[in-house]
Amino acid sequence: MSSRPATLPPQDNATTALYRAALGPVGAPYYLRVFGRFDEVGLPGPAWNTMAACFTLGWLIYRRLWGAAFSYAVLLLALGAALWFEVGPWTAWSAELRWSAALGLVAVFWLLPGFYANVLLHGELRRRMTEAVRQAATVQQAREQLAAQASGPGLLGLLVFLYLVLGSAAAGWWWQQSRGRPMPPVAPVVSAPVVAEPAPAAVVAPPAVTAPPAAVPEPDPVKAEPVKAEPVNAEPAKPEAGDAIRVRVHGHGVAVGMFADPANARRAEARLRDAGLPVLVDPVESSRGTLTRVRVGPLDDRAAADAAARQIRALGLDARVYGP
Structure with missing residues (x-):
């Protein structure tokens, strides 16, 4: 009685070989584990993919998922244009509501590719593998056809270079904008207006009456009446230019x-x-x-x-x- 070999059945070996050829040299061990689990269960499901979550557009291009890459790029451009030109109902929202919506979009654009990119790639590779097996005479020819269609390290290096250039440009623009950006507004402080105390009215004293010398008597001395002082209306003191005054604006x-x-x-x-x-x-x-x-x-x-x-x-x- 012969013992059963410890390898997978021939059809599973062929499937794994086709997967490996279609995936190319980058990341094959990870995807083979995930796709093996999908095929074992019979239904693909959520599985986290960090590269697809953080570099979604580049990942889609590298895996040659052209339809999804085009749709993703159009959506990014539309959102960027709406933010740049302030078009859409969000312009009437408060700052807090707009920040909440922006964080929600970031979460969606990050979580959805992270959890469901493997499902998308699995379905596309299964389609390519079926087409290659249908056109080729042998499994080896199908593998060679799939390997010729797969992306290699050259495209990966180009995408990494483009990400570095775009990231550096974005960081430079952000730094340039932040240099002239004002500090966050502080709630206006309401204070009583500065009012100067009116200056007291100047009082003019009546002129002193000097008695005539005794040696030269005046027959009929005239008594001088006191002069009544006119009240002086003092204007409120104006603040100096350097004084800090908090202005309350109505409306x-x-x-x-x-x-x-x-x-x-x-x-x-x-x-x-x-x-x-x-x-x-x-x-x-x-x-x-x-x-x-x-x-x-x-x-x-x-x-x-x-x-x-x-x-x-x-x-x-x-x-x-x-x-x-």
């Missing part, structure tokens, strides 16, 4: 930011004035020292404030609408 407006660097505040003020917006600039004392607050207002209503906020964001500045 709607847009908070642009609190600037620690006066030069950045002046640049932001100049850009707003060039855009034809009413600008309010005043210093505010804080735990970090004297900050320069830049706002736009007062505006007539909420709709005017929202329109001004969109115009300010188009200039590359932060904008937070506030009301009475």
